[in-house]
Amino acid sequence: NLDFLVYGYMNRGPHEGQQGISLYRCSRNGALEERFFVPSSASCEELRREMEILSCLGENGLLYLYLDHAVYGIDLSSNEYMVVAEGLEEGNFFVSSDKSRLAWQEGEDPYSAGVIHVFDMNTGAKQELRAPEGSVVQALGFVQEDFVYGLARQSDLWVMNGRVRGLPMYALEIVNPRLEVQTRYEREGYYLFQVTVDEARVHMDRLVQLGGQAYAYRDSDTIVCNEASEETYMEGVGWY
Numbered sequence: 001n002l003d004f005l006v007y008g009y010m011n012r013g014p015h016e017g018q019q020g021i022s023l024y025r026c027s028r029n030g031a032l033e034e035r036f037f038v039p040s041s042a043s044c045e046e047l048r049r050e051m052e053i054l055s056c057l058g059e060n061g062l063l064y065l066y067l068d069h070a071v072y073g074i075d076l077s078s079n080e081y082m083v084v085a086e087g088l089e090e091g092n093f094f095v096s097s098d099k100s101r102l103a104w105q106e107g108e109d110p111y112s113a114g115v116i117h118v119f120d121m122n123t124g125a126k127q128e129l130r131a132p133e134g135s136v137v138q139a140l141g142f143v144q145e146d147f148v149y150g151l152a153r154q155s156d157l158w159v160m161n162g163r164v165r166g167l168p169m170y171a172l173e174i175v176n177p178r179l180e181v182q183t184r185y186e187r188e189g190y191y192l193f194q195v196t197v198d199e200a201r202v203h204m205d206r207l208v209q210l211g212g213q214a215y216a217y218r219d220s221d222t223i224v225c226n227e228a229s230e231e232t233y234m235e236g237v238g239w240y
Helices: 044-053 226-233
Strands: 002-009 019-026 032-039 055-057 062-067 070-075 081-086 093-095 101-105 115-120 126-130 136-143 146-152 158-160 163-166 171-175 181-185 191-197 201-211 214-224
Touching: 002 044, 019 044, 019 062, 032 062, 044 062, 081 101, 081 115, 093 136, 101 136, 101 146, 115 136, 136 191, 136 201, 146 191, 158 214, 171 191, 171 201
Parallel strands: none
Antiparallel strands: 002 019, 019 032, 055 062, 062 070, 070 081, 093 101, 101 115, 115 126, 136 146, 146 171, 158 163, 171 181, 191 201, 201 214
C-alpha cells in the first residue's frame, strides 16, 4: 500500500474544483481511496512551501502538517485533528531533517522565551526546556535528532541606532532526544550570534561586548558533530 499527498487545485474526485490538501491511499489491488481532505485558500506555491516544511506520517498513525503558521496532527482513523503548535514564525521553530521532531519557542517575542517545547511526531510525546533563572532560551535547529538552543540574558540586547539588532547568547547547548546535554559551548568574554545549524555542523559568529548595548565582531567558530559528519560525508556512496 502507498499513502501520498495531493495539494493545490483538485481537478477530479469528490472535491473537484476545490483548493486544499488530500491524503490518498493506493492499495495493492490498485484501488484509490481518499483518506481526508483539508480545504485551503492558500496558493499552490504556498502549500508547496508549507508541505516542504512539514508533512510527516508518524508511527503513531497521525499525520502532521504545517499550515498557516501552525502544526496540526490529524488522526487518520477518526479524521479528528488537534493543534500541536500555533503562532509559529520563521526563526522561532524548527523541524528535524527526518521530519520526526519539532521544537518551538513559547511566546511571540523572540527575545523573551522562557520555554522551548520539543515534540516527537512518532510518539506524540512533548517535552520542555526551561531557561535558568535570569536567562532566556532561543531555538536554533537540529543536528539530526539532537536539538540545538542558545542561552541569553535580556539585558544583553544588541541595539544599534535605536534599533534592536538581536540578542547575543552567552552559551549554546546540544541535547539528545531525552534532553540530556551532549555539548555545551561557552567561552568567557565571548557572545554568540548568527548561529546556523546544518546536518553536521553548528556555525556561529563570536562577538565581544564594547559596553552598554554595543558589540563588535571578533571571529567565527564551528562545532563539528563527528557522527553526523561521517554519515553526511558517506551519503549516497556505496561499495562492494
